[in-house]
Amino acid sequence: MRVVICPDKFAGTLTAVEAAQAIAEGWRSVAPGDELVLRPVADGGPGFLEVLHTSLGGDLIEVPTTDPLGRVVTGSVLIVGDTAYLESAQATGLHHLAPGERDPKITTSAGLGALVAAATAQGAHKLIIGLGGSATNDGGAGFLAALGFKPLDREGNPLPPGGAVLRRAAALTLPTSAAPAPPAAITTILPARGVGGAAAGQRWVELVGASDVDNPLVGEQGATAVYGPQKGASAADVVLLDAALANWAAVLQRDLPGCPQDLAALKGAGAAGGLGAAVLALGGRIVSGIDLILTETGLGEAVAEAGVVITGEGSFDHQSLRGKVIAGVAGAARDHGVPCVVLAGRVTTGRREQGAAGITEAHSLVDHFGDVDLAMTAPARGLRELSARMAGQYSRR
Template sequence: MRILICPDKFAGTLSAPEVAAAVVEGWREVAPDDELEVRPLADGGPGFLEVLATAISGRRIPVPTVDPLGRPVDGEILLTDDGMTAYVESAQACGLHLVAPEERDPKRTTSYGLGALIATAAECGARRVVIGLGGSAVNDGGAGMLTALNAVPVDVTGRALPYGGAALAAVAGLVGLPQTRAMELVAATDVDNPLTGPTGASNVFGPQKGASREDVLLLDAALARFAEVLERDLPGCPPGLAGLPGAGAAGGLGAAVLALGGRCESGIALVTRLTGLEAALDRADLVITGEGSFDHQSLRGKVVAGVAGAARDRGLPCVVLAGRVSAGRREAAAVGVTEAHSLVDHFGGEPHGGVERAMSRPAEGLRALANRLARQWSR
């Protein structure tokens, strides 16, 4: 039997390659003769670069940068062997995981560190930069990123704005020409939300980044103002920027990429293409995917939905393994999920509850679930 194992990361515990390795180990304990093919995946968020490095021939270049609060942090770019394309992961500089819960405040967090990564790609001679967007702690519409690329947001006096989304309420213009003018920019996004409005960056994702209801209203208005400035001051910025699909990705970083003349692309579609997932699906009898939390957001542009849909189109069963499962069974089936299993439920009978065990012993739990699946599915 041919099993395709293609999970996303389990945020906060295991990378996508580590998840896949645990599943492989558990399956082989029961069915060692089955043919297992591994394709770790990402949708643009954390782990994007690590996954692509397993599939793309190139070199990883360390880049010192800063986190959402301006503190030093290590990042990197993945530069293809021909030097023409660079891959960058926004979460390495803007990730929510870089900011402790008590520090999270999208009114002041900045995307400057991402700009430093892109600037390094430009200095390396890349003509095309693919930026994985997702899992960010920022809500500044890419203002910090643009500053690092020499397009500085200023107030009516011409002074550079402080970092953070709240400062954009006073934005009056941009000073300088962006460093990316000769480069093609592609945003690999995990969502298609617009920049502003009820389904925009501030309303949908602001609260998980530490925004109160009052903060959300302030940030949404500030992003709307910033979009107007970008349309006016950046040549090639598309009209109606605030309402474009993907503009709200990663706290509005999608809007900044679009304003620079770039485009948005589904992160999972891009990773699927680069990792050869389509051909692997054609060879499979069963597909196993997964992520840390399989919920309603998983069904919209995330790894699991992309994999399950591709499996469904081929008439293949698709099993989801997750830390926690809260997506409805009917909704999951509609996107192609045959069944879903959670570590929380697996550990639920143990002392101290399933959540604690799922977080502290994820690889062990995945091996056990893979054991069970092998007994159920292997023939």
């Protein structure tokens, strides 16, 4: 029997790779003759690069960059042929900050610029950026500034980092031919942007953002209202930051050639604190992170040939069924008539929701142990034990 094991990370406890290994160990303890296909998954957030490197191989290049508060950290760029894969959370991720440091009014996405510059320096013609897990809410302003697209106030002064100052954004400077090589290359990121032909030493670069959300930039379902509080935004901060992003979108629409005129309302513009808007403003596109993973890693074909699929994540809740890993995997399994089992740290969805999404059954570590603390401290053990139980139920030994 072929068993496809494709979990997401269990945030704060296990990476997707570690979770897949634990599930495999449990299954083998009961059904050692089954064929296990391990395909750990990510949907654009932390772990995106690790999952792709595990499946695709390629060259993983370390890159010095900065975190959301401007401190030096190390990120990576994965080069596979002429495509570069990047993970924005390596520079903008919430995991870089202690709880007391979380403040989306001042955090910046500038560090992503160093990763993009490194990717273009490697000769990549296509950049695929995982968007998710961010501590920022600056509409990608820091990222754009690092590429030479700097926001200015009414007096023509460059704005400092952060989302709050964007309420004072009044104009945008564009890179010139005298700009350093990486930013100059980004000025011609897509032919569709209509920013002239590539100058000497420049080339067209396709830009794709892979996201697990489709939120717009502003409004009740926007980046700030939905995700700002978990990044440290107070109720007053949410109002301020949402207005700041609306102003920022208007500046981009007016001053950046080729920027979509309905930028703030576009699906995915609110991904990663508005980094999605920056990708769209540069002429790029936003795609479903899990759909991209299914295609890039061949997971879709593996699911079609499986006898059963095992997936999971730390918390299986209503958001899991909106474009995240479990929804994508379960949908693929449903389309091919394959049973899909979810093993999660916690399960708060109902059976009717699960069935509609293509999920055969779901089990949680909290219920398995009967203890929340044990579910957090021994997740690998719990996954091994639950997986062994599933092997006894599904294997055709």
